[in-house]
Amino acid sequence: MSRRKFYLTTAIDYPNSRPHIGTAFEKIGADVQARYRRQQGYDVFFLMGNDENTIKVVQRAEELGLDPKLYVDDMARQFKEVWDSIDISYDDFIQTSEERHRIGCQQFIQRVYDAGDIYKKNYEALYCEGCEEFKTESQLSAEGRCPNHPNQELKLVQEENYFFRLSKYADRLMALYEERPQFIQPETRRNEIVSLVRSGLEDVSISRRDFTWGIDVPWDPEHKIYVWFDALLNYITGVGYGTDEESFRRWWPADVHFIGKDITRFHCALWPAMLMSAGVELPRSVFAHGFVYRKDEATGEVQKIAKSLGNVIEPMDIVREFSSDAFRYYFMRECPFGGDGEFSFQRFAASYNADLANNLGNLFSRTVSMVLRYFDGQLTGSRDVEPVEVFAGVDVAEVVGRIAAHIEACRYNQALELIWREVLDAGNRYIEQQRPWLLANEKKPEYDLDACRRVLTNLAEAVRVAAILIRPFMPRAAETIYAGFNFPTPLAKADFDQVVHRPPLEEDLRVTARLTPEGKVEPLFPKIAPK
């Protein structure tokens, strides 16, 4: 009995500068999906990597006086360090300068060549080294420069190159979009691609002459494979295409490629056409996320994140000051994954204090504190309590179903909102209704310790449910919260179904949370002081 598999990828990044929060946005969104699928029992393979066969790498390495391979290896190390710091749970990290990639790549392009979809052609055009793309006259700025790289001279390139017959696949691509509307998400990106392909596709150049860095075209080593053609292939070489057939058969096709909206056409037109030509199955879907912009605190101005604008924020800066979970939460809650979002420290602090410190963190603190204070940490008899009161009036199965559906559709912000409104708010509201501090006070008429134990058992249940549901988003906080009590199932084995079908307690609940020397609960998310 093999379990369902789930193979997902992120775009591979150019290693010519360190990743910023916008790059991290994509990885976090993918990671939430990966963690969610693992939690629900899928066998998951989560691939990330760096895109290294580019001229920029060589240039940058030369500036630093380094061998290109040494340079890209060091950058890969730095990237992984950043991804590790925000708990991106990738299973493998491919570098396109690796041998396994070269082998698979050459095998693939040979297949396409043998299929008759590659031909040689002479051409001359302006080339932008910044974009690593040819530019047509109409794409140029008034000064005759590339609009994206106005400080660089365009190079007039004249050479004989290999071309891929992309135009041949236009009809089959249209049929693909028609038959599988889910192939491109979200909808707006799909519309763009349909419109693009309908307007006609040109054959594309897929090789470069006179490059010293990159992968040789197997039948003509004077040419290197063009970076875009080779980059896309990481998705198959990363799971063994050409080097490990068993692994490849196991994981391919990818269930989803997570990419930025700027590279949709490469993934939704070129990539499937390449696969069709080589006779390889197509990925199931491509999800193009939006961009994160930087909102200037003082002026309110929203700008792109760019080194030249001096507004780059490194993920590790935020992680160091706050936490990985806080970082992940902000982007998943405040920025719709399929659309654009913005970052400002003000918004970050507001969201953090309200949602993480006050709602989530404090619910945990007050729950554990009361059990400690009133019952010395032991909820005697809780084994026999069915804690259904805290979610009275809530159709738990229905809510969990909606949360799961949101996550599966990458509507992460809506999933989180639901968890907050239906679970955490319910918990905090329940406390106010029940007033356990009165039930525990022998001087009050409400004094009733059994009732108090029952209320706190209900609150422990709310905490348990919250931990399971937030786990894909905030794995560390989930772990800490879940460790607050001796819940029966290890968190690693607690899927969403355990929210609906609570595993029976084998022993009475007791507090197992880590405490301060004074015997108090450690704040999960210490409040951020307003600046």
Add this chain to the structure above:
RNA sequence: GGGCCCGUAGCUCAGCGGUUAGAGCAGGGGACUCAUAAUCCCUUGGUCGGGGGUUCGAAUCCUCCCGGGCCUACCA
């Protein structure tokens, strides 16, 4: 030029043909004290960008206009 998306309370967003348009945050008032001065209750606030149309009924569908963003445009 062609195409796509968006414009809903101060802010961030949900609602996408059907009762008096919602949430969170922010603002105002109150309650409580277990808790990270947290929480809970009540509340202020919107002619749903504008005009026209379809409909018994429109943020919700059509059309035009305004504003914002994006994709694309006669040899890669």
